[in-house]
Amino acid sequence: MLEALADQPRAAQLLTRALESDRVAHAYAFIGPPGSGRTSAAKAFAAALVCAKGGCGACRDCRLAATGQHPDVHLIVPTPPPSNPKGTPLIRLDQIHELERKASLRPLMAARKVFIIDDAERMTPDSPQAFLKTLEEPPARTVIIIVLPTARALPATILSRCQRVRFVPHDDGAAAESVTAVLALLEEVRAGGGEVLLRRSQRIERAKAEALVDGLWRLARDLLLAASGAPATLLTAPDRGAAIVRESARWTTDELLGVIRLCREARDGLLRNVSPGLTMEVLLSRVALRAA
């Protein structure tokens, strides 16, 4: 799931936490512009919800969910009117009724059922009211994920019953900058050792620390891509392609997955008010200096 959410660290953090603490809401609203990865994130989250291990990627539940064939994961998308295949695709009342019917049944394979309503803002005018009824009496062992562009795209009565997860638009320029900044910081700390590390961590502001953690998260993803021979155009910072390929030679896949885990822990820490200086000190000493 983390892979699908590599460039949405905030959403990733919220959802992995829900899974790890087993505090999954009845309904989620994934809110963000098209192209921000909200639908693939919804699918990845659904797969994690039907896997007994929270999304191991290897079991039967995970494999079925990944190919869209899991009997407990239902994707609802706008469809043209039955009488006119060329008509405007909308989410229709009968689809909501069908959701309600399926949600009242027991899961077939997994511990819960998941319904994803993609482009939920395209409901016909009579659908939100029916859907609200389902949300008001949440069916047992059911998680509903609605995907929509803005919080105003559906009535507030619906949104207020969903845990909101925000997806930010891809900002390629800022993302590339953050990767470049982290690469430079790693080199600086490697050259200067513990002294530079301390100087760069002390009195760092929370926002700056968050940006660096996000940048490192993206860099780790780029290094995984570079190590698998992906072209530079797929990297967050394509113009740093050569430096990223050089850097990737220093790491194994497992180590890079470890870096992503560290970034997640650092994000969690910052959210729980661990000092940004301490967070950066630990993260940089592990990643730049490979301290245990």
Ligand SMILES: [Zn+2]
């Ligand atoms: Zn699994």
